Amino acid sequence: MSAPFSAHPPPSARPKPARPAPHAPSLESVTTINEDGSHYKLHPADSRGRFLLWRRLSAWVLFAIYLSLPWIPVDGYPAVLLDVANSRFHFFGYTLAAQDTWLLFFAVTGLGFSLFFVTALLGRIWCGWACPQTVFLEHVYRALERMIEGDAPARRALDAAPWSGAKLARRLAKHAAYVAVSLVIAHLFLAYFVSIPELWSFMRSAPGEHWAAFVFVFLFAGILYFNFSWFREQLCIVICPYGRLQSALTDDHTLTIGYDAKRGEPRGKLGTAGAGDCVACNRCVQVCPTGIDIRHGLQLECIGCAACIDACDEVMTRIHRPTGLIRYDSLAGLGGGRTRWVRPRTIVYAVLLFIGAAVAAFAYTTVKPASFLVYRMGGGAYFVDREIVRNQFMVRLLNKRSDAAAFEVQVDAPGYVHRSGLEQPVTLAPMAEQVTPLVLTVDRGRYEGSFKFVVRVRDIAGQFTLQREVEFLGPDPRLLQEEDHDKGIKR
C-alpha cells in the first residue's frame, strides 16, 4: 500500500491490490473478515477518557458481583444457588422448586421487555457496558494482552516478528494468563450450580469421581479461552441474536454513538481552509474494537463501547475545539434535530414492561413456601362394600423453606364424610417432601352421589393456607339402592 497521505498516483500506475486492505473499514464488508474468509486480527489502540473510566468502574462492580454471589450466605444457602441436581433454586433467601418453573416465563419475558425498552431508548448500552462478552474481553483479556505484549503498535510488531525466544515467552505468558482467567471464570460459573464447598470438594477429588463436572468446567474454560483469545468481536458481529435484533428495535430517536457530519465534514488536516472540525486523524478508527469507521454512520458492528468518543474528545481538547464531534446522540440529534425521548415506540415498550412487571410481581407474591398436591391412590377410583363408599387419596406435601415447618391438613367436606389419615400435623425438615394417604368414606346409606370438597393445608405458624378442590367419586346412588333392594337389605 502506498502511504495514505501521499498524492494519488495516476489510476493506470496504481497497482490493483490482490485484496483490498482489510483494515481500511468500509460499509460494504466486515473489517475483521478478510476477502479470503480468514479472520483479520484487530489491535485496537488504547483510548483514554471519561467513558473508559466509567466503563472500567462499572466492569469491576460487575466482576465483584459475579465473583462474590456464591460466597455470600443468605439463610444458610449462597445468595444465588441454582441447585439443578435437587431442583431447588435459591435467590437471596427466596427458594423456588421445580414446581415453580412457570415463574421462569415472567423472568424471560421480563428480560425481553426490559431489553426492548432499554434498546429503543438507549440503543446498545447493554453491549458496551454490561454484556459479559465486552466486560470480560475489554477489561480482563485485552488488559492482560496490553500488559504482556504492549500497546497496539508493539503487538502488531510482535505479530510480524519472526519466531524467537522472546516472542515465544511473551506468547506463552499471554496464553497462560488467558487459560488461568478462563479456568477461574468457569469454576465460579459451576459454583453457581453446586455451591463453593461442593466445588472445592470436586476440585480436590480425582476427575473421574465427578467426571461430568470436570468435563463441563474444562470444556467451558476451553470455549471461553477460544472466544476471548481468538474469536472476540466475531461473536458480536455474526453470532449474537440481540445484535441482529437491533435494527428492528431502534429508530432515528434512539441513543447511539454517532459522528456529527455537519460539524466534521469536509475533513481536512489542521489548518486546511474550509475544512470541518474532523482533522482526519483516524484515532476513532484505531481504537475501535470491531474495526469500523464510526464516520460511516450507524453500523451493525458498533457495540456502543464509546472508545471512539474518548479518542475524538481527547484530540478535540488538544486542538482546542469543542468535544462531542463523536458523541452519544440519536440520528435525529446528529442531523441537527431534536431527540424525542417520548414517542409511540418507547411508550408501547414501557407499557408492556410495566404490565409485565406488575403481573410478575403478583405472580411471585403468590408463591407459597410450601406446595401440596392431592391425587388418587393407585387402584380403583372408588371402592364400594356393604357399609361404605370409599375414596383413597395421596397428599404430597413439600416444604420449600430452609427451616423445618409443621403443617395441618384440613378436609372441608360434609359432616357425614369420615376421614382417616393426616389427623396429626405433619412436620417436614427443610426442603423435605412427604406423601401421606388420606382416606375418605361415606356410609352407604348416606351416600348421595359424587361431590366436591376442599383439602386445606395450613402451616402451624399461621402464615399461609393452601387449598385444592377434589372430587369424591362413587357410583350413581340409584344403582346402590337397586342392589340393596335386590339383596333385600333395608336402608
Add this chain to the structure above:
Amino acid sequence: MSQTPNQPPSHEDDRLRPHTYDGIQEYDKRLPNWWLYTLYGTIVFSIVYWFAHQTAAVIPADGAQVDHAMAEISAQKMSTSIDVTNDKLFWEMSRNPVFVESGRQTYNSLCVACHLPSMRGKGENPAAVGPDLIDTAWLHGGTPKEIYVTVDKGVPAKGMAPWGPVIGAKKTAEVVAYILSHHQEGEPITVQTNPGH
C-alpha cells in the same frame, strides 16, 4: 438512516448478486472461514455418527441403550433388596429393633390411615377401612412372604394400594417386619379366603 457521509467507493471487482429485494442488493462475499469450518465439522460429524450409530453399531442402538440402563437400575435395586421368599429372614428382621423401628415409621406415615395406629383396623373400629393386622386371621395369606406380596403388589380390587413401587423393596420389607414383630413364629394362622365383603 439520516446520515451517510463519506461513502467509500464501491469495489468494481465485487460480484453483485442479480436479485433486488425492497431495493436492496447484496454482494456475494465469502463466508468467514471459521463459519465454513464449523459447517464442514458438522458434516464430518454427521457422517462419523451415522456410521458409528446406524451402520457399524459401535454406539449401541437406542433400544439397546435403554435396555442396558434399565438392567443397571434393576441390578442396583436387587443388590439392595432382601430375599423376600425367605420366611426365616423376615422373622429375624422382625426381632431386629432397627428394622422394626424404621418399619414403624413407614407404617405410621402410610398405613395408619386404613389400619389405624393400633394396627387393629376393623378389629378395633368396624368403620375402619383395613383389616386387623394383630389377630391371627388373614385374608390374603399369613406367612411372611405372603404378607410381603400383599404389601408389595396390593389388592387393587379391595383398595389396598401396591406399595412396592412407591416405597421400594427395603421399606416394604421393614413394614412387614414391623407387622411380624406383633406376631410369633409358628402361631396358628387362619386364612379367610372369602371374608364376606
